[in-house]
Amino acid sequence: MTEHLTVVEHPLVQHKLTLMREKTTSTKTFRQLLREIAHLLAYEVTRELPMTTDRIETPLCPMDAPMIEGKKLALVSILRAGNGLLDGILDLVPAARVGFVGLYRDPETLQPVKYYFKVPDALEDRITIVVDPMLATGNSSAAAIDMLKEAGAKNIRFLCLLAAPEGVARMKEAHPDVPIVTAALDDHLNDHGYIVPGLGDAGDRMYGTK
Known part of the structure; x- marks a missing residue:
């Protein structure tokens, strides 16, 4: 672990992640496990929210009882796979404001291409948690955070299920002020930009597409 990267090594997180990695795990079970693991990762990424008291x-x-201080959290999903983590976090923080960044990766260049961007207002006054299951090359994540900073976000955290060393390095270079929380730091990326050992394409496994 580093200050920039937190790997959540809780036994329940690691057990559920192993089930998700297994290639025979069904779409239904994969989706349910992602929602469950999002609850546990959300616990970590929200650990240091500012607090106040209310009578x-x-x-x-x-x-005088403790309450979270400030405007509602902003949760921003990088489409489409980010929605699997988003749903789980919303179970715990149902009042959060929600935004979406649509990016796809050009298969030739591996660079992100933007096709949608809709986020809550007053991002400068909110803690913004960006969610995407896979931090692979880091190009899409870095591009999404570029857009959020342009929209006013100042206090940003990134939550993913799996990270590759290349993606962590790219994010640290582009956005050293954005901490990353993940369930595992895997070995490397293959020639197609997939995380190894990984779990395949998270979006395809969530939605039963290929």
Whole structure:
């Protein structure tokens, strides 16, 4: 682990990730596991949210109770696979504002091409959590964060299921101020830009496409 990268080594995270890596795991089970693992990763990525207190009445007495401070979180999904993590985080933070960045990777250059961008307002006042299951080359993630910073986001965190060393290095070079939380740092990228050992294409496995 480094200050820039946090690998969540909780036994439940690692167990569920192993089931997701298995090539015989069904689409339905893969999608359910991704939602469950998102709950656990969300716990880590929101660990240091700013807190304040609010005066409330319990059934027994008044008290100053802890509350999250500031505007609602912004969750930004990198389409389409990011939606699998997004759904799980929304289970825990249902009031969060949600944005979407549509990028696809050119198969020849491996560079990201933008086709959609819609995000909440007042990003400069919100903690923004960007979600995408796979941090492979890091090009799409870095491009998405470029767009979010242009839209005003200042406090950004990146959440993924798997990361490759190449992607982590690319993100650290492009956005050293954006911490990364992941379930595993895998070995390398292959010639097609896939994470090895990885789990294949997360979007295809979530939605049953090829």
